[in-house]
Amino acid sequence: MSNHHFETRISTAARRPVKSHGYVNPKLVRGSTVLYPNCATRREIGKRRLEQEEIYGLYGSETHFALETMVAEIEGGSHCQIVSSGLAAITTPLLAFLKSGDHLLVPDSVYGPTRRFCDTVLARYGVSTTYYDPLVSEETLVGLMRPHTRVVFSESPGSHTFEVQDVPMLARVAHERGAKLFMDNTWGIRTFQPFRHGVDASIQALTKYVGGHSDIVLGAITVASEEDWVWLRNGALDLGQYASPDDCWLALRGARTLNVRLDQQANHALRIAHWLNDRPEVQRVLHPALPSCPGHEFWRRDFSGACGLFGLVFQPQFDYAAVAAMVDSLQLFGIGASWGGYESLALPTSYTITRSEGTGSFGGEMLRLQIGLEHVDDLIADLDAGFAILRGQQKMVCASPPCLADEMQDLYNPESAA
Numbered sequence: 001m002s003n004h005h006f007e008t009r010i011s012t013a014a015r016r017p018v019k020s021h022g023y024v025n026p027k028l029v030r031g032s033t034v035l036y037p038n039c040a041t042r043r044e045i046g047k048r049r050l051e052q053e054e055i056y057g058l059y060g061s062e063t064h065f066a067l068e069t070m071v072a073e074i075e076g077g078s079h080c081q082i083v084s085s086g087l088a089a090i091t092t093p094l095l096a097f098l099k100s101g102d103h104l105l106v107p108d109s110v111y112g113p114t115r116r117f118c119d120t121v122l123a124r125y126g127v128s129t130t131y132y133d134p135l136v137s138e139e140t141l142v143g144l145m146r147p148h149t150r151v152v153f154s155e156s157p158g159s160h161t162f163e164v165q166d167v168p169m170l171a172r173v174a175h176e177r178g179a180k181l182f183m184d185n186t187w188g189i190r191t192f193q194p195f196r197h198g199v200d201a202s203i204q205a206l207t208k209y210v211g212g213h214s215d216i217v218l219g220a221i222t223v224a225s226e227e228d229w230v231w232l233r234n235g236a237l238d239l240g241q242y243a244s245p246d247d248c249w250l251a252l253r254g255a256r257t258l259n260v261r262l263d264q265q266a267n268h269a270l271r272i273a274h275w276l277n278d279r280p281e282v283q284r285v286l287h288p289a290l291p292s293c294p295g296h297e298f299w300r301r302d303f304s305g306a307c308g309l310f311g312l313v314f315q316p317q318f319d320y321a322a323v324a325a326m327v328d329s330l331q332l333f334g335i336g337a338s339w340g341g342y343e344s345l346a347l348p349t350s351y352t353i354t355r356s357e358g359t360g361s362f363g364g365e366m367l368r369l370q371i372g373l374e375h376v377d378d379l380i381a382d383l384d385a386g387f388a389i390l391r392g393q394q395k396m397v398c399a400s401p402p403c404l405a406d407e408m409q410d411l412y413n414p415e416s417a418a
């Protein structure tokens, strides 16, 4: 199987015709109680919670196991745990692995709710977090490691600002000092193979491209060793992590077409990124495949492609009101959180960005675009009309730096959850 191309593998993975009475798709199994043939089986089966065994609803059913097999295949790992959301896929391994007194390193560019979790829940349980520049040098990172640093966290590219990280270097520093590397690999689905670059636990918000249709919320954590599977699986079950089998079934269905959707969305996003790069209103396009994106060299080295999500920075003469007027005027781009669905979205992001290490100040209002499956010419025409509105709103440069204005008070802003 592993010698086949990606398209072949996601078409054939997780087929269990015997269990599905011959049907190509796995059964949708809903249930809590599982009946055992006798007491001896009951006693035995309880010891198999690390395996794909139908023991009790919480431990998963054929439907969950099929999706777990599929995600492990996509990520290139050996075991996968499905959890209730992408955010739960971040919090579960952190809670499962860390203990009071431990220290954690997190990039300053991290997804807002991850930061909030570290600063509230983990802090309450005695785990301290240090934020680091996502483009940190090896020397500086080594200096940030403490004797009790147990996890280095990565999100590459970073939420909203798209800094691509040097993941092999993060892995080297972490492993040489006995720490694990956890990575939110949602953006890099299919194009970044986490375990080839030293990641120990790879996180996916299946809500995005695997679901692909903006109709489920779901997450997954994949690991590549038995050792990591033991703490992850036990931790997830101890925390009562579970996901609806209906959602798992939909995610599995979405995964079958992941490749064709991603190809089109990534190609169109790149075309739009190049078009935006030539616009006078745009100061900088934050697309990992463009040299203007911080960490572009790591994308070139480690990724095999991109997805449909990227950002841009406007010239400083356009303030938030002008950007909001442009976004409000768009006909095809919805204003919505999340990404990876079939529909295009535009989201002003400057005010949702929280930084504590002084990174990520780009000197202009920012916009995040998720490119859906619409025709690319229609999307470009929509943006073009939006630029006319933007120019009509042009103002003198505002006095305060736009990205940092509301920095700290936005720390727990629910709008950063996207």
Ligand SMILES: Cc1ncc(COP(=O)(O)O)c(C=O)c1O
Binding pocket: 085, 086, 087, 088, 111, 155, 159, 184, 186, 187, 205, 206, 207, 217, 218, 219, 338, 339, 417, 418
């Ligand atoms: C990079 C990233 N990770 C994780 C998540 C969380 O996913 P979910 O919305 O399923 O909780 C998101 C959601 O926007 C995200 O952008």
